[in-house]
Amino acid sequence: MDTVYADNNATTAVAPEVVEAMMPFLTGEYFNPSSMYERARGTAQALAAARRAVARTLGTRDPEQIVFTGSATEANNHALLGALRANPGRRHVITSAVEHPSIHELAKDLQRQGVEVTFVPVDRQGRLDLRAFVRALRADTLLVSIMHANNETGVIFPVEQLARLTKETDPAILFHTDATQSVGKLPMDLDGALAHVDLLSFSGHKLHAPKGVGVLFLRRGARVRPLILGGHQEAGRRAGTENVPCIAGLARACELAREHLDEEEHRVRALRDRLEEGLVAAIPHVEVNGRGAARLPNTLNVAVHYIEGEGMLYQLDAHGICASSGSACTSGSLEPSHVLRAMGVPFTAVHGSIRFSLSRYNRDADVDRILAVFPGIVASLRRLSPYWDKDADRPRADAPAAGSAP
Amino acid sequence: MGWNYSEKTKQLFMDAVQGKPGTHLGEIQDPDGIGEHGSIACGDAMRFTFRVRRDPVDPRRDVITEARYLTFGCTSAIASSEALCAILEEGTYTPIQALKIRNEDIVNFLEGLPAQKIHCSVMGAEALEAAVFNWAQKRGVPVAELGIEPSIHSEDEGRVVCKCFNATEPYLRRKVKELNLRTIPEITSALKAGGACMACHHAPGGLQDILDETWGRAGEGASREPGLLVARDAAPRPGEAELSPYQFSKKVERVVEEYVRPMLRRDGGDVEIVDIKDRLVYCQLRGACHGCAGATMTLKLMVERTLKEQVDDRIRVIEL
Numbered sequence: 001m002d003t004v005y006a007d008n009n010a011t012t013a014v015a016p017e018v019v020e021a022m023m024p025f026l027t028g029e030y031f032n033p034s035s036m037y038e039r040a041r042g043t044a045q046a047l048a049a050a051r052r053a054v055a056r057t058l059g060t061r062d063p064e065q066i067v068f069t070g071s072a073t074e075a076n077n078h079a080l081l082g083a084l085r086a087n088p089g090r091r092h093v094i095t096s097a098v099e100h101p102s103i104h105e106l107a108k109d110l111q112r113q114g115v116e117v118t119f120v121p122v123d124r125q126g127r128l129d130l131r132a133f134v135r136a137l138r139a140d141t142l143l144v145s146i147m148h149a150n151n152e153t154g155v156i157f158p159v160e161q162l163a164r165l166t167k168e169t170d171p172a173i174l175f176h177t178d179a180t181q182s183v184g185k186l187p188m189d190l191d192g193a194l195a196h197v198d199l200l201s202f203s204g205h206k207l208h209a210p211k212g213v214g215v216l217f218l219r220r221g222a223r224v225r226p227l228i229l230g231g232h233q234e235a236g237r238r239a240g241t242e243n244v245p246c247i248a249g250l251a252r253a254c255e256l257a258r259e260h261l262d263e264e265e266h267r268v269r270a271l272r273d274r275l276e277e278g279l280v281a282a283i284p285h286v287e288v289n290g291r292g293a294a295r296l297p298n299t300l301n302v303a304v305h306y307i308e309g310e311g312m313l314y315q316l317d318a319h320g321i322c323a324s325s326g327s328a329c330t331s332g333s334l335e336p337s338h339v340l341r342a343m344g345v346p347f348t349a350v351h352g353s354i355r356f357s358l359s360r361y362n363r364d365a366d367v368d369r370i371l372a373v374f375p376g377i378v379a380s381l382r383r384l385s386p387y388w389d390k391d392a393d394r395p396r397a398d399a400p401a402a403g404s405a406p
Numbered sequence: 407m408g409w410n411y412s413e414k415t416k417q418l419f420m421d422a423v424q425g426k427p428g429t430h431l432g433e434i435q436d437p438d439g440i441g442e443h444g445s446i447a448c449g450d451a452m453r454f455t456f457r458v459r460r461d462p463v464d465p466r467r468d469v470i471t472e473a474r475y476l477t478f479g480c481t482s483a484i485a486s487s488e489a490l491c492a493i494l495e496e497g498t499y500t501p502i503q504a505l506k507i508r509n510e511d512i513v514n515f516l517e518g519l520p521a522q523k524i525h526c527s528v529m530g531a532e533a534l535e536a537a538v539f540n541w542a543q544k545r546g547v548p549v550a551e552l553g554i555e556p557s558i559h560s561e562d563e564g565r566v567v568c569k570c571f572n573a574t575e576p577y578l579r580r581k582v583k584e585l586n587l588r589t590i591p592e593i594t595s596a597l598k599a600g601g602a603c604m605a606c607h608h609a610p611g612g613l614q615d616i617l618d619e620t621w622g623r624a625g626e627g628a629s630r631e632p633g634l635l636v637a638r639d640a641a642p643r644p645g646e647a648e649l650s651p652y653q654f655s656k657k658v659e660r661v662v663e664e665y666v667r668p669m670l671r672r673d674g675g676d677v678e679i680v681d682i683k684d685r686l687v688y689c690q691l692r693g694a695c696h697g698c699a700g701a702t703m704t705l706k707l708m709v710e711r712t713l714k715e716q717v718d719d720r721i722r723v724i725e726l
Binding site: 064082086130131134135137138139161165168169220221223224225226229235236237 | 603604605606607608609610614680681683684686688724726
């Protein structure tokens with residue numbers, strides 16, 4: 001049985017072209033790019049070429065603004081902690097209520113250390129409350145960190161507008177965006193539409209590069225100190241011998257992502273839309289989280305009322321289908337998704353949320369397979385649910401209403 | 407990283423270290439001019455000596471015939487030293503004419519140097535200047551005729567902070583105090599330091615640290631760079647008392663209601679005040695205006711002008 005991989009917001013398959021681009025640096029070209037001898041020139045040149053390729057994909061002509069890191073999480077930590085250390089006079093941070101844990105948990109920890117943090121709420125569709133955002137801007141605001149697209153729902157935030165409003169209020173406020181889910185799926189123009197963005201993070205393994213490499217875009221002149229000290233690498237902004245194989249792979253992945261941007265926007269979106277319409281038509285009492293908002297073309301988050309996510313994932317797995325859930329039982333913690341709760345998804349559905357996330361490697365047959373088995377899985381679990389009337393195939397009269405707030 | 411040296415640089419270096427004929431490594435005994443520049447602490451140091459064919463009448467007409475160097479430094483420092491000596495011996499320079507040889511000439515002779523190595527060529531020119539200074543003293547030529555300042559021979563040595571412009575920590579500390587430089591842009595405009603790659607701005611021990619250590623942390627952040635929310639030229643109009651924030655926002659709302667909204671409604675549009683912070687007024691256009699290409703201009707020109715006239719000329723309108 002072939003695997004249907006529909007969990008591309010978690011990680012992606014490494015592209016064969018990327019493996020090919022990495023191989024020289026895993027074999028003969030093992031030299032330290034900082035070394036002076038002639039033989040090390042190849043690794044140093046690969047590093048410089050990678051920086052240019054990443055810069056092109058991010059839409060900036062200045063490759064020196066690209067800092068390679070070990071992950072997007074590291075880049076996010078670098079952005080927030082580095083900004084705080086460089087600007088001790090300002091102690092207020094603005095972020096959204098639905099960030100990835102690498103921003104969300106960090107922001108909560110900063111609160112414990114006396115930094116004031118405003119978590120801007122989202123509406124039922126996952127859209128940022130723009131008025132609350134504007135009201136949150138203050139004279140002592142140090143940094144704004146708002147993700148470009150949400151990893152769980154795929155909802156896209158208007159980062160261009162948010163960055164502009166931030167800079168029109170006070171150019172000294174730093175604007176950071178976690179673009180881990182959007183690089184490779186949306187066009188990036190840091191010299192143009194995103195010119196007000198000072199800092200941008202993403203990782204390689206979300207766009208068919210290997211794990212263990214990320215990027216922090218650090219605009220020239222931005223007041224940010226380094227996080228990792230002890231070496232001249234990355235112009236002193238991130239010490240540690242460069243991960244040349246992964247960086248070369250990331251660069252190739254960025255080029256491929258640029259080439260496939262149109263395919264992502266049309267063919268992958270069409271696959272996602274067919275999956276979405278098929279599931280909504282086949283299963284009663286489901287809703288699509290974030291349906292009313294602009295979303296990434298590859299992400300579908302469905303809330304299935306009255307059943308629990310883990311049981312669905314388990315059965316999907318038995319059919320060779322990989323997906324993920326916002327349910328508490330699958331997250332490693334005992335808390336259900338903070339994203340869906342912030343959206344006000346009713347608790348009858350938060351635990352039953354399933355995320356399918358596609359990539360350019362998915363085919364029509366993958367969608368067919370999911371559509372063939374998923375309605376049956378839902379029905380089998382609902383037969384066991386204390387809230388489901390299996391004879392009438394509808395929620396029991398005494399079940400909590402699906403629309404009630406958590 | 408690797409070497410990005412020109413073929414000429416590499417060849418001069420290899421010839422010099424192999425002691426090939428025609429290279430200039432060494433020190434002239436009883437020289438007519440001797441000059442030193444740099445120190446081991448900097449990683450680059452040069453001792454430069456030259457001999458002249460003495461003019462029996464006028465020492466100003468002495469001609470340099472032989473030049474030698476001892477250099478502690480990298481490939482480009484040694485190649486630059488070779489270049490300097492070669493330029494001098496190939497031409498017929500009086501010591502005073504030799505002062506016209508600048509580091510650009512050395513870079514050209516080497517067919518280019520990587521940007522971060524330019525300071526090596528500067529060292530050669532500086533050592534030459536010091537040696538000519540020495541020659542002038544020995545030969546009784548008035549120093550004033552050389553057109554050089556003795557003071558530049560005591561450059562501050564120490565850790566290099568800005569690598570692009572070779573600015574050392576002692577130098578920056580001295581200049582920051584002397585010139586009362588308070589911000590990185592002030593340092594850059596006065597000294598060039600920090601003006602190219604910018605990596606030294608917020609690096610540990612970088613420009614911001616030097617500023618903080620000189621002036622104290624107190625001068626940093628919100629207090630020194632007030633957000634635009636804090637009105638900098640906060641003076642009420644003549645003859646008027648400053649409005650309280652509450653009075654101010656009430657007045658803005660009243661003016662919007664009485665003047666702005668009726669004008670917009672005539673075109674089927676509307677405006678909503680989303681927030682007021684200090685003198686910043688955040689607006690959202692509604693109805694026919696929304697999405698219109700001219701909306702921003704409409705709002706800026708009309709709403710801002712009206713509010714400036716009616717309420718406070720420090721008002722700035724920000725459109726959502």
